[in-house]
Amino acid sequence: DGGITQSPKYLFRKEGQNVTLSCEQNLNHDAMYWYRQDPGQGLRLIYYSQIVNDFQKGDIAEGYSVSREKKESFPLTVTSAQKNPTAFYLCASSIGVRSFSYNEQFFGPGTRLTVL
Amino acid sequence: AQSVSQHNHHVILSEAASLELGCNYSYGGTVNLFWYVQYPGQHLQLLLKYFSGDPLVKGIKGFEAEFIKSKFSFNLRKPSVQWSDTAEYFCAVTFNQGGKLIFGQGTELSVKP
Numbered sequence: 001d002g003g004i005t006q007s008p009k010y011l012f013r014k015e016g017q018n019v020t021l022s023c024e025q026n027l028n029h030d031a032m033y034w035y036r037q038d039p040g041q042g043l044r045l046i047y048y049s050q051i052v053n054d055f056q057k058g059d060i061a062e063g064y065s066v067s068r069e070k071k072e073s074f075p076l077t078v079t080s081a082q083k084n085p086t087a088f089y090l091c092a093s094s095i096g097v098r099s100f101s102y103n104e105q106f107f108g109p110g111t112r113l114t115v116l
Numbered sequence: 117a118q119s120v121s122q123h124n125h126h127v128i129l130s131e132a133a134s135l136e137l138g139c140n141y142s143y144g145g146t147v148n149l150f151w152y153v154q155y156p157g158q159h160l161q162l163l164l165k166y167f168s169g170d171p172l173v174k175g176i177k178g179f180e181a182e183f184i185k186s187k188f189s190f191n192l193r194k195p196s197v198q199w200s201d202t203a204e205y206f207c208a209v210t211f212n213q214g215g216k217l218i219f220g221q222g223t224e225l226s227v228k229p
Contacts, residue, residue: 004159035219040125042206042219043160058216090160104150105217107160 003027004108006091011113013085021076021111023091031096032074033105036060037088046089049074050096078113085115118143118211122220129197130228137192137223139181139207149190150208150217151181160206166190177201199229 004025013019025032031050035043045058049068063082068074074093078085090110094103119142129135141147151163164175171183181192190207207220 033217040221042120042122042221043208044219045216048216092160104162104165107152109159 004091004093004106006089006108006111008111009109011111013113013115015115016080018077018079019085019113021078021089021091021113023074023076023108025072025074025091025093025106025108027093027106028071029093029095029106030071031094031103032068033092033094034058034064034066034074034076035090035092037090037110043090046076085113088112118209118218120207120209120218120220122205122207122223124223125221126224126226128226128228131199132196133227135192135194135197135201135225137205137207137225139190139192139220141188141190141209141211141218143188143209143211146212148210149181149183151175151179151190151192152206152208152219153203154206155203163192163205197225197227199227201225202227 007022033048034046037043044060046064047058047066049055052071055066055068063079065077088110091108092105094105121140123138149166152160153163154160163179164173166173166183174180179194183190205223208217210217
């Protein structure tokens with residue numbers, strides 16, 4: 001059953017702690033993305049990766065870090081430098097690379113992070 | 117800056133009413149246009165997309181959207197909504213080839229049975 005998995009579904013952390021959100025895809029997609037969803041603001045791009053071992057900052061990268069060591073995995077770390085980390089985080093993937101802008105993005109179920 | 121605007125934040129309709137959700141974007145160059153839907157508790161999924169050709173595109177579940185280049189708009193329509201259409205709807209645009217997907221703020225649709 002192909003798709004994107006994100007874990008955990010809910011995550012609670014204390015202020016000042018780093019936390020890593022998992023994203024795995026078995027769609028054999030080259031491109032992967034991380035978005036943050038806040039009420040009334042739509043989805044905002046945090047980081048994206050078009051190919052293994054390469055990634056670029058999105059519109060709101062400050063306080064976040066990523067890695068792309070394997071094609072199927074794109075974990076996101078929310079660091080203590082992120083001023084307002086409580087949000088819903090969505091991971092997505094697309095075929096990508098050659099026709100980056102044309103390809104449909106497929107989304108995971110999301111992780112809701114709450115910082116106490 | 118490139119941006120996407122959805123003017124309706126929350127729309128409430130009765131079943132069988134017609135639906136039109138507005139989407140406007142800021143850039144006059146080449147764009148690819150998408151509507152995504154997020155049903156309660158489900159993944160964000162693609163409703164329809166426009167790349168080129170016929171500006172009236174049809175998507176899943178009876179939805180359609182019309183690209184009007186002169187108005188920088190890509191409004192979503194459905195002639196008769198159902199309770200199951202209750203969801204949040206997002207318009208998204210890529211500006212130029214290789215561009216990032218930029219989302220509008222989203223419109224929450226509530227359909228009363």
